[in-house]
Amino acid sequence: MKNNRDLFKSKRMLKAMSIGYLLDEKGDDYGNCLDILYKEYGMTFFIIMLHNKFERLKNLTKKGDPNFESIDDTLKDIAGYAILALLERDKNKD
Numbered sequence: 001m002k003n004n005r006d007l008f009k010s011k012r013m014l015k016a017m018s019i020g021y022l023l024d025e026k027g028d029d030y031g032n033c034l035d036i037l038y039k040e041y042g043m044t045f046f047i048i049m050l051h052n053k054f055e056r057l058k059n060l061t062k063k064g065d066p067n068f069e070s071i072d073d074t075l076k077d078i079a080g081y082a083i084l085a086l087l088e089r090d091k092n093k094d
Helices: 002-030 033-041 043-063 071-093
Strands: none
Touching: 002 033, 002 071, 033 043, 033 071, 043 071
16 A cells, blocks of 8 residues: 555656646746736736636536647646745745
8 A cells, every 4th residue: 555655646746846847838938927917916816817727627628629728738737826826925925
């Protein structure tokens, strides 16, 4: 049983790291728009973005075959936005 648990932990860490790399790549593409939008709208920005991603996820699970991004891509985006929101909140605590 311990081997399965260790394997799950390793897979979880790899998935989290891959989302971190994805955030880095997208951050390079988007520049500092996150800072600008968070300063202007606060957590409302993240609420809207997460809402859009959850709506997309609902549609993808009903529809199936996506035109562009997959269910996995959408789930990664949701995790990414949650991480970014936590980081923005941390910045404002300092």
